[in-house]
Amino acid sequence: MRLAHQFAMENELIKADCIESIEFPDLAQKYSVYAVPRTIINESAFIEGSMPENFFLERILETLGPCTGTSGAGQ
Amino acid sequence: MGLLRDEDVVQIRERFKELVNPVKLVHFTQELNLEYGREAKQLLGEVAAASDKISLEVFNFLIDKEKVAEYGIDKVPATVVHNGKNYGVRFYGLPAGYEFANLLDAIISVSAGQSGLSEASVEKLKAIAQPVHLEVFVTPT
Numbered sequence: 001m002r003l004a005h006q007f008a009m010e011n012e013l014i015k016a017d018c019i020e021s022i023e024f025p026d027l028a029q030k031y032s033v034y035a036v037p038r039t040i041i042n043e044s045a046f047i048e049g050s051m052p053e054n055f056f057l058e059r060i061l062e063t064l065g066p067c068t069g070t071s072g073a074g075q
Numbered sequence: 076m077g078l079l080r081d082e083d084v085v086q087i088r089e090r091f092k093e094l095v096n097p098v099k100l101v102h103f104t105q106e107l108n109l110e111y112g113r114e115a116k117q118l119l120g121e122v123a124a125a126s127d128k129i130s131l132e133v134f135n136f137l138i139d140k141e142k143v144a145e146y147g148i149d150k151v152p153a154t155v156v157h158n159g160k161n162y163g164v165r166f167y168g169l170p171a172g173y174e175f176a177n178l179l180d181a182i183i184s185v186s187a188g189q190s191g192l193s194e195a196s197v198e199k200l201k202a203i204a205q206p207v208h209l210e211v212f213v214t215p216t
Contacts (some may be wrong), residue, residue, distance in 0.1 A: 024168060
């Protein structure tokens with residue numbers, strides 16, 4: 001969880017929510033949360049489990065596609 | 076009775092010695108929010124009491140519509156951690172168990188205004204030019 005919040009601190013376009021799945025069962029069901037942590041990106045893509053900073057960031061950038069920004073940041 | 080044990084409070088006070096700038100915990104709750112809403116509010120009150128650099132503001136999700144819109148809250152209980160600048164660091168639900176450690180980490184990072192990420196990551200994050208909404212589902216244990 002910590003990484004998502006850290007990412008949010010670096011760009012105001014990024015918002016990071018830590019969601020307690022037991023308290024929000026409908027949402028957990030909507031996003032097929034059967035194991036945690038499960039990270040949902042822009043209500044569509046997801047990342048299962050926790051991973052190191054660079055892997056987690058790369059997975060997010062891959063999801064955003066080639067128009068994420070400038071200077072090859074999406075690679 | 077407090078939700079935090081005395082020995083926890085001692086440890087939390089110790090960690091909060093690292094706090095640099097004031098941090099605000101903005102909490103949204105609602106009357107009908109079962110047991111969790113009440114517990115979350117109490118827990119945050121106890122956390123805020125552990126440092127004079129932390130303040131807690133509580134709003135009602137059903138009544139304080141302006142604040143709900145300002146912070147982009149869509150469900151409760153919700154807690155935003157900010158330092159005057161709203162970074163989009165939010166917790167939905169009771170931040171207990173492992174998530175309690177994340178709450179403390181978030182408070183310390185936001186107080187310093189520094190994410191603590193590597194320079195390479197920061198560069199890539201700053202280059203993102205479209206909205207990104209990360210929702211991390213967790214459980215308390």
